[in-house]
Amino acid sequence: MQAPPALLSTEDLYLFNTGQLLRAYQTFGAHLMTFDGRHGVRFVVWAPQAREVSVVGNFNGWGHGSLGFRLDPVGSTGVWCCFVPGLDEGERYKYAIVNADGHLTLKSDPHAVYSELRPHTASIVTSLDRYEWQDRQWMEHREQAPPYDRPMLIYEVHLASWRMDAPEQFRTYEQLSFELVAYVAAMGYTHIELLPLTEHPLDRSWGYQATGYYSATSRYGPPEGLQMLVDRCHQAGIGVLLDWVPGHFCKDDHGLRLFDGTPLYEDSDSRRAEKLLWGTLAFDFGKPEVCSFLLSNALFWLDKYHIDGLRVDAVASMIDLHFDKADDSKTFNRYGGSEHIEALSFLRKLNETVFQHYPNTLMMAEDSSSYPQVTAPTYLGGLGFNYKWNMGWMNDMLRYMETDPSRRPSHHSLITFSLLYAFSENYVLPLSHDEVVHGKRSLLNKMPGSYEEKFANLRLFYGYWITHPGKKLLFMGGEFGQFDEWKDYDGLDWQVLQYPLHARMNEYVKDLNAAYSRDRSLWEQDHEQAGFEWIDVNNAEQCMLIFQRTGKRSASPTVSVCNFSRQSHDIYRIGVTVPGEYRLTFNSDDERYGGNGMFLPARSSAESIPMHGKPYSIVVPVPSLSLQMWKSDTDSLSNLSL
Template identity: 75%
Template sequence: MQASPVLVSSDDLYLFNTGQLFRAYRTFGAHPMEYEGCRGVRFVLWAPSAREVSVVGDFNGWSSASRPVNLAQVGTTGVWVGFSPDLNEGDRYKYEIVNAGGERLLKSDPFGFQSELRPNTASVVASLNHYDWQDRDWIDNRRKHPPYEKPMLIYEVHLASWRMDAPEQLRSYEQLAQELVDYVCSMGYTHIEVMPITEHPLDRSWGYQTTGYYAATSRYGPAEGLKKLIDRCHQQGIGVLLDWVCGHFCKDDHGLRLFDGSPLYENSDYRRAEKPLWGTLAFDFGKPQVLSFLLSNALFWLDVYHIDGLRVDAVASMLDLNFDKPESMRTENRYGGTEDIEALAFLRKLNETVFLHYPESLMMAEDSSSYPAVTSPTYLGGLGFNYKWNMGWMNDMLRYMETDPSHRSSYHSLITFSLHYAFSENYVLPLSHDEVVHGKRSMLNKMPGTYEEKFANLRLFYGYWMTHPGKKLLFMGGEFGQFDEWKDYAGLDWSLLQFPLHDSMQRYVRALNHIYLNNGELWERDHEQGGFEWIDVNNAPQCMLSFQRNGKSAESSTVSVCNFSRETHSIYRIGVSNQGHYRLILNSDEAEYGGGGYSFPSRVASQPTPFHGKPYSIEVPVPALSFQLWKSETA
């Protein structure tokens, strides 16, 4: 075993210790390489409070007492370095760390690129360069066409439970590269958002309690399989987003907690470190080495796995020092406030770093707070994300839709309030996994009424959602009316598609998705006030709502008509902007989609009768619990 400082650049060590080594994964971890004419593995580890550090594995019986493989500390940098000709790619290993008190700890590699299949916890020596990417056209096109004026339909997926033939029989990355990608393409989605796939010990954590930040979980096979999945998505025109957890980590002994015997990745003040809501520990964003670790991890997934963007989890919990903490754990920042100043600085630096290297990336904040300017540039005082989940819209709309139609008139503001702030941020409208677990019921089962009314309500809701300003995200199963809430330990209930209303719901969502994709009015001006106009916003007594979406062309528009009541209107007048004809492009009450099949004209002529503040109007039938979309033919 050789341990020489020349194995690591002094510049890299300086940048790492000042929070500026943005691709630290190229230095730290276990790297197969040649050194002084000998093939082996270089190890680099940050453990400043350790007295000794050794590499242990199968080759020495998992103990440094036999065939010691010792690392040497490089000066006062806190970094330990060594080279071993005894290890090769595929070998399992851990770090044996002797802490300041003489206790021996066995730790997985924080920068390990591969992990054993759970419940085993060793790291595995792995190279990052064994895959021949075929997505150059996608990458080049992504750089030329930013996302703001493009459609965005995100399908959120938990890979384990999307399809499962039996408990513990998970699809591999390679199988998903065929089945999942083909399905997403057929349904018309533009992106897949994958729930966390960084290595984690407990399936039921869904990946949100991580131990291996640089290791794609081995549950679905080798890392090359994940690259194939992403590569095929890109070849089929599908972007891939990763649900990324940078706010906290789990406490398992082999992970980051008390890594070298001291609170290294977490804060030394337990009140700052503890996340009692989740039983995890928050990262200490005040440590520059932690910044190098996390910023490098963001770029790692973009560099190595060609990920198109990150959905940053639990931003609200990062912004507030006292998020969901009891009174005994409350702290203040240096100004006497409760904002986490270091976390704010980290988030700004994160977005600046990502956009410096990948200006076309999608950086999405899952943020339930009212913190301002989340999607404003950092040079204007914002956090620098380019999208934020609209949790307020989601909560208001689900509360409204869960209300029986006979009582909805008293809650009309819930479906209109979002337009007061819809253009204050760049929003994604999420219907995510969080809304269909823990007793919240599935999207379909949230809907009130009879069996048939549940489907009618859901079709209506999806129509309103799809034509409301903002990009779209739907969790798997919602597209065919999964009736039970999501079960992470079992596959989706695909057998429901043998029942007519579920099959019809899937066809409706497919049609709705493609209508969205093919009508620029619904996405070209998502973030501009001029892209939206209310037609009738105040008809609470009848639970009716109508609005217009405008495209780039002055005459390009669609009209959405939503009837949230059980009352059918054989003739209903709606104000419109354009003279000419309006063509019906979607009717949720079509028999094909499981509706009542109410007779509709396919085109109506606008009349020179001003109404709803518009110069023209049309008369159309409006069935109960229905959504319809009309397109101006003067465009």
């Protein structure tokens, strides 16, 4: 089969070879089209060092007796192309690539948008343009609504194990578009974050070791099902984030590794290419074509699936040449340092590209490093993300909460240190899947004390988390206090909801989410110092923390009272800013949430008695291991719903 020049745009190929083809998926891969009056499929693939490239499949007996339909090289671009008439949607295919040494390998299409269900690995000719979207209102509103001064409660989900009737009996995208969306909406979350959905060969990798970067995994059905899931989320007022893994890919033979017989997508220097921690290969960000591949992939998920944001995985491993490297495997940049200059350049270009096309997209860095200005604009020298996971807060808080209350006074700084840097970046406070797997125990089982105290500690922890500056993320199962750690090969332990404390925890999280969403002071100034003020930060002996959150239009702040000790206080005086009546807006010790039900008045009158540097004070009881929120009656705006 010939590849006439009219099949491809020379401009597209130039842009691809220079790292600027931002929608390479429209050029590369398998595309249904009519050419020269005949209907068929155009195949385009990048394999610059290949001796021959053919497309094989059921339509030609997988090349038996020949190499199938031969692709032609397009000039010196490294690109191969052919048009095969008569083929239609649903055809399975691979590329038969003969390398310079004459060795033949069968490769899946790097730009395929649909793949066979594992363990099969063929690509499938598919159109993504049939689905009729019903989310216009959501998309138009998103264009006008920057995320910074909005509530953000993210429910992190692994689709395979959210609900599973039996091993490997997964819910389909379509089923989840009803069950999952209804549950998330009822719980009051604003967003769902999905663990990677790019095609991957091993279930237990959770999608973080991919082979098909453009291919939504077929484990849960065809691509239209995922489009339906996102669409129904949007119709329910829920945003959708996708875990995205541009740092590394798995080594399976049908994937990107040695794609044309040479290190193509990976670095030719094995010291840089090998990710020994995960047994994967790093992308070579110095190749313009690799940058075109990845930049296009980011826009692909936003274009074709209406994804609202990308959580970029393992940024620390991308930007540090020495990350998880033994001394004999370390390499250095051209200045003698360990910063990965090409990866940093790629990340800046990634964020510039996404925000150019979708200004209010959520671009979140999962970054455990201390690299500065991750969420600063690129024109100010930053990496250009608009959010970063606060891994420091997460580690400190889990260490503190795992400590028995009797020993917490000597660890008080763990819960106060985060406010020294809370406004240096735009942070998300993650309680993610990584913290409840591989022997780390569930959040509930991390808590010290008796069975009842574990629940009290977790309710308190969630209350502090929800009132602390930063957007929020909770992994599935945490909302009802799953006791066992996450089992990725099985479903969540929904059966524990038959036990009162778990059912009450689920109700508690639902009500806490609602209290957060309707109180502007808890999110309007998440990233500004003006939105937070300590009232009492130094009471380590009693394990007490009191602070206030302020919104842009609120007449008074929300006062958060946290008691991390087992000691209750019948009378506790708290400094407040304004006079008048204060009302109790939330109490984690309420009996309906499984608390002890210590009597707390619904209101408390501020007195002209200075306390904690404030001109007024209220007196309230404080239960052990509890969180309570108080608000002045003069506040007329903060309880307005969005």
